[in-house]
Amino acid sequence: MDNPSHIPPIQPLLNPRQDNTRALVLVLGVIAFLAALSLLFMLSAERLKRSWQSQLTQSATVQLMIETDAARESKIESALSILRTKLPEAQIIQIEKQDSDALLKPWLGNVELPDDLPLPVLISIDLYKDYSLDIQALEDALRADGIIAQLDDHSRWSNQLSRTGQSVKAIAMAVLLLILFAAIAITTFATHASLAAQRDIIRVLVQVGAQDSFIARLFVSQAAQRGFYGALIGALCALLVAIFFILRRRTEDVLLPDLSLAWIDGFWLLVFVAGFTLFCALAAYITATRILRTERRRR
Amino acid sequence: MSNSPHINDVVQFHRVALRYDRGPEVFSDVNLRLGRGSFTFLTGRSGAGKSSLLKLCYLTLKPSRGLINLFDHDISLMNRQEQQSTKHRIGVVLQDFRLIDHLSVFENVALPLRVAGQMRAAYSQDVTELLQWVGLGHRMEAMPQTLSGGEQQRAAIARAVIAKPDLLIADEPTGNVDPIIGRRLLRLFSEMNRMGTTVLIATHDTSLMRDIQADILRIEDGTLHRVQGEVFDG
Known part of the structure; x- marks a missing residue:
C-alpha cells in the first residue's frame, strides 16, 4: 500500500x-x-x-566652376578659406584630382581622361556635429568672392534613401x-x-x-x-x-x-x-x- | 402533490415530460419532490427512463416541457454560470464511470476540488482518506485502464462524493462490484445522507433497497409511481 x-x-x-x-x-x-x-x-x-x-546629412559637396587655370589655385584657396570661416565645426578638404576622376569611372569606364577636360573642383564638407547647413548662405558667400559654386547637401539622396x-x-x-x-x-x-x-x-x-x-x-x-x-x-x-x-x-x-x-x-x-x-x-x-x-x- | 414551491426541496419536477428529438415521450407529467436530506431509490425495468430522469436532475438534459427546480431555482432561468455552479453541488456516478484515462485515480477523484479552485495541499489528505475508505488506497497512482470494473466504479463514486455534494445522484452504483463492496459503498452513501446529502440512486438491485430505509420510486410506462415513503405524488 x-x-x-x-x-x-x-x-x-x-x-x-x-x-x-x-x-x-x-x-x-x-x-x-x-x-x-x-x-x-x-x-x-x-x-x-x-x-x-547620418553620413549623408553630415556631409556636403561643393563643386567649384573654375574656367581659367590661372586663377585655379587662388580660387580654391579662397573657397576653402571662406568655407572654413563659415563652418568652423566641419572638416573641409579638397578632393584630390585622382579621387574625383575615380568618381566618373562608373559612368565613363576605364578611360584616360584628358587633362583639359573642364571638370569642377570638388570640396568635401564633413560636419563634426549634427549641424544643418545653410546652402544658400554658403553659395552667396562664395559668390561674393567671385567664385561660382554649387553646393550639394545630399538631401536628394537622403530623401530617396529614406523612402x-x-x-x-x-x-x-x-x-x-x-x-x-x-x-x-x-x-x-x-x-x-x-x-x-x-x-x-x-x-x-x-x-x-x-x-x-x-x-x-x-x-x-x-x-x-x-x-x-x-x-x-x-x-x-x-x-x-x-x-x-x-x-x-x-x-x-x-x-x-x-x-x-x-x-x-x-x-x-x-x-x-x-x-x-x-x-x-x-x-x-x-x-x-x-x-x-x-x-x-x-x- | 402540491404545486407550490417547497423551500426545503432539493429537486422538484412539476409535470415534466421528456422526448428525444421527435420520438415519443420517454415519460410525461412526472411530478417529483426530493426533500433536503432524503434518500431515494429509483427503480424500473431497463429502458424505462431511469437514466433519462437522472440526467434531468444533473442538468445534462432539458425537459421537453414542465418545470424543474433545483435547490429552489428554476433551471430554465439559470444562465450557464449558474448551471455550472449548481453542478458543483451535485455529485454524479454514472454507469460508464467517465474516468479520465490519462489521469491517475488520485487526480480523477480530486477533479471536482481542482475544478472548484481548491489548493492541492488543502484537499490531498481528504482524497487520500476517501480512496482508502473505498478500498483504493493502494491504487492512488494507478491509471483507470489498469483498474477492474469494480475499482473504476469505486473511483467514480469517490469522485462524486469528494466535494461533499448537496445532492448525490448515482446510476447503478453497485452494478460492477461484489456484494461486500456494494454494501460498503451503500454505507458511504448512507453516511453522506446522514450528514445532510440528498441521495437519489437508480438501481435494479432489490437487495440494496432492502438494506436501507429509503423511499422507492418506480418508473413504469412513462410515469412515476411511489413504492413506499411519502416523496412521490404522480
Whole structure:
C-alpha cells in the first residue's frame, strides 16, 4: 500500500498525447523563425538606413566652376578659406584630382581622361556635429568672392534613401504580420482539433461543474506553452542564422546585404517571443470560448 | 402533490415530460419532490427512463416541457454560470464511470476540488482518506485502464462524493462490484445522507433497497409511481 502522506505529482487535465504537441511546436518554430528573421532584417535595415542617412546629412559637396587655370589655385584657396570661416565645426578638404576622376569611372569606364577636360573642383564638407547647413548662405558667400559654386547637401539622396528605407521596413513589417497571422491560424486550427480530441475530458469537466472560462484556460495555457517554445526555438534559430550571415559577410566578400546585430535586437527578440506567445494564447482563448459557447447552445 | 414551491426541496419536477428529438415521450407529467436530506431509490425495468430522469436532475438534459427546480431555482432561468455552479453541488456516478484515462485515480477523484479552485495541499489528505475508505488506497497512482470494473466504479463514486455534494445522484452504483463492496459503498452513501446529502440512486438491485430505509420510486410506462415513503405524488 502507498504511503498515505505521499501526494502524487499534479497532472495536466488535458491529455498531452492527443494534440501532437511536438509537431505543432515544430511548425510554430518554423513560422517564428521566419518572423524573427524578418524582424532582425527590419531592425538591421533600419539601422543601416539611419547610418547612411547620418553620413549623408553630415556631409556636403561643393563643386567649384573654375574656367581659367590661372586663377585655379587662388580660387580654391579662397573657397576653402571662406568655407572654413563659415563652418568652423566641419572638416573641409579638397578632393584630390585622382579621387574625383575615380568618381566618373562608373559612368565613363576605364578611360584616360584628358587633362583639359573642364571638370569642377570638388570640396568635401564633413560636419563634426549634427549641424544643418545653410546652402544658400554658403553659395552667396562664395559668390561674393567671385567664385561660382554649387553646393550639394545630399538631401536628394537622403530623401530617396529614406523612402527606400520606409518601403523596406513596410515590406518587412507586412511579412512579419503575415507570418503572425499564419501562427494565429495554426493555433486556431490546433485549438479546434484539440477541443474535438479532448471532447470526453471536457464532458467530464462540465459534469463536475467546470465553468467555460476554466476549460478555456486549459486550452489557452496549452497554446501559450506551444507558442512560447515555438517562438523561442524560432528566435534562437533566426539569431544564429543572422550571426552566420554577418560573420560570412565580414570574412568573405559575398553578395549579402550589409546587415548588423545590436544588443537592442536581443530585447526586440524577447518582445517578439512574448508577443508571439500572447498571440497564440489569444487565438486559443477566442477559439475555445467561441466553440464552448456554440456547444452550450447546441445542448 | 402540491404545486407550490417547497423551500426545503432539493429537486422538484412539476409535470415534466421528456422526448428525444421527435420520438415519443420517454415519460410525461412526472411530478417529483426530493426533500433536503432524503434518500431515494429509483427503480424500473431497463429502458424505462431511469437514466433519462437522472440526467434531468444533473442538468445534462432539458425537459421537453414542465418545470424543474433545483435547490429552489428554476433551471430554465439559470444562465450557464449558474448551471455550472449548481453542478458543483451535485455529485454524479454514472454507469460508464467517465474516468479520465490519462489521469491517475488520485487526480480523477480530486477533479471536482481542482475544478472548484481548491489548493492541492488543502484537499490531498481528504482524497487520500476517501480512496482508502473505498478500498483504493493502494491504487492512488494507478491509471483507470489498469483498474477492474469494480475499482473504476469505486473511483467514480469517490469522485462524486469528494466535494461533499448537496445532492448525490448515482446510476447503478453497485452494478460492477461484489456484494461486500456494494454494501460498503451503500454505507458511504448512507453516511453522506446522514450528514445532510440528498441521495437519489437508480438501481435494479432489490437487495440494496432492502438494506436501507429509503423511499422507492418506480418508473413504469412513462410515469412515476411511489413504492413506499411519502416523496412521490404522480
